[in-house]
Amino acid sequence: MTVDVLVVGGGSAGLAAAVTAARQGGAVALVERHGVLGGMGTASLVHSFCGLYRLGRDQPELANPGMPGEIEQRMRRRSGIDPVRMGKVWVLPQHPVDFVRIADELVEESGVETRYHSELIGIERRGAGWLAELVCRGRREAVAAAALVDASGDAVVADLLGAESKLSEPARLQRPAYVFGVNGVAGELPPLVIGAAIVAGVREGDLPEAARGLHFRTSGRPGEVFGTLDLSGEEAGAGYDPTDPRCLAALEGRGREVAERVTAFLRERQEGWAAAYISHWPMRAGVRESRRWLGRAVLSGAELMAGARHDDDIAAVSWPMEFRETPRGPKLRFPESGRVAGIPFAALTPRAGGGLFVAGRCLSCDHDAQASIRVMGTCFATGQAAGLAAARAAAGEDPAATPAALAAAFGPVPGLAD
Amino acid sequence: MDPACDADGIVAMLRDEGIVELPADFPADGDLFAAGMDSMAVMQLIVVVEEHHGVALGPAEATRESLGTPARLAATIRARQ
Missing domain, CATH: 3.50.50.60 (FAD/NAD(P)-binding domain)
Structure with a gap:
């Protein structure tokens, strides 16, 4: 061509x-x-x-x-x-x-x-x-x-x-973000309350430390919110390198694991989240x-x-x-x-x-x-x-x-x- | 108990810990959310308050009414000490 x-x-x-x-x-x-x-x-x-x-x-x-x-x-x-x-x-x-x-x-x-x-x-x-x-x-x-x-x-x-x-x-690179979609959330989304619940979950040992990099925003569509998880990029055990497929593999896997644990935690603890479920994964983590x-x-x-x-x-x-x-x-x-x-x-x-x-x-x-x-x-x-x-x-x-x-x-x- | 749990001490803590960028003379009744504090900053804030003041703020206190200004945040912490 x-x-x-x-x-x-x-x-x-x-x-x-x-x-x-x-x-x-x-x-x-x-x-x-x-x-x-x-x-x-x-x-x-x-x-x-x-x-x-x-x-x-x-x-x-x-x-x-x-x-x-x-x-x-x-x-x-x-x-x-x-x-x-x-x-x-x-x-x-x-x-x-x-x-x-x-x-x-x-x-x-x-x-x-x-x-x-x-x-x-x-x-x-x-x-x-x-x-x-x-x-x-x-x-x-x-x-x-x-x-x-x-x-x-x-x-x-x-x-x-x-x-x-x-x-x-590696230490200076902007950290990557793992964004996922959640559906089935009822009522208004209170981001501050959810943030505090996640911090409490980490404090009590129910959630991994990485969950503190997560926040939620409404998508504008009924019942749907997006979770954005900032990760360290060091999930593979070495410095962050967005051009290294091993690093990216660890990042993607860890993103999904943390997202799933937090969503399950909020289903138990958070008003309006009893029927919440992860509805979409990104095609790839967001490299900044x-x-x-x-x-x-x-x-x-x-x-x-x-x-x-x-x-x-x-x-x-x-x-x-x-x-x-x-x-x-x-x-x-x-x-x-x-x-x-x-x-x-x-x-x-x-x-x-x-x-x-x-x-x-x-x-x-x-x-x-x-x-x-x-x-x-x-x-x-x-x-x-x-x-x-x-x-x-x-x-x-x-x-x-x-x-x-x-x-x-x-x-x-x-x-x-x- | 931290003696600096007043509005000035809160502004200093927020500045030192990089929770939200504030001028040193940020007023006691200034709106922290308008100054750029968001839900992620609030998560950091809860951790920092626990470290500095030994108070574990929970979901019930994660409101603009409780955290929205240096004065209100100081009062919220003192009420729990």
Whole structure:
């Protein structure tokens, strides 16, 4: 197969990249390892869109134009749920079942050719473009592409190319989350009371220590809640490594074990939970941080704190740095002056050049900045920028003009207006 | 018994333990939930209160009325000491 743009990874960034590229008119293929798009928001059951809205506002105002607002609108129409304020930030509750269908509609309407159940296993330069090798259950397919977007979340393209990338040391990596669905819960969900019951259960020896990383939120559907369990990532007995299948196996197994024990405990102890049961497991645990690209610019946490702006900004930072370095809940750090930083196009541009762009949680940044830019709302924005850049590169237009082309297509970035 | 079980002591404890990010002069009647405390932070809080004050808060005390401000949290702990 020959395409103009090949997008690797169909999570929030890859979805936005592929749809944006396809709307420019070229042929676009999207490789996805599951049978659904949406990544963390579907396969890992992460049920809030964080990073859609501007920081420090009294009302939920979209931070970035184009795709983030389009997906926000589609989700609100399906769910009927408005943005909610959680502490100092606005989030949009989202249902993974709805997000799957929104992604289906977006790729179908825009003409993206999806390659499901497939992984990228090889990539090399071919003329001015790229030759990719995909595999679906042992069946190989070669794809020639003029431009390439790495939205794999794990900088898979960087690893296959031997390009510069970085994986934080195990002790600093953001901890993974294991999210599962529970049905049959009656009445209002009292998260504080349930939290206290779990702490009491651990204190009395009825629950494992790891249960203290668990909290529940209502899904917005009757009787349904989501449990989110932050784990240490060290369940295999060694340091956390999100690219090590042994580590991931231990993490998945431990997640299910703790989820089942806590659900059984609450069935006995908690009012309204007598008929509760686990109704769905994630297709995979939610990895928050993995390999990152080191590109032409490396966006830093210091820049986020200082509200740095760049000549080539393509999106506004739209979430605080949310550190999850322990499984005991988040630590949020907001920009010092309240002014948010911009995300420069150079952080979406690997040094290898040649029509290769990166988007989503593996774009070029340091560990601290990744704690902010990894969220789905921001990934929609960086994906959109990478998709437009790739479409332009494939059409022989100067990718360096992408920031101006984005502004022309979608308007100014509200988050950078101040 | 911890002598610092007043609102100032609670603010210091929440800051030191990183339960919720607060300025040092956070008011005794300030809303801890508006400041960012969530259900996971409350789980940590219960563990920390037990360590600092020897009081094991239970589900009955896990309410905004009992924990929602430094002053109310201090009163809840004192009532159990």
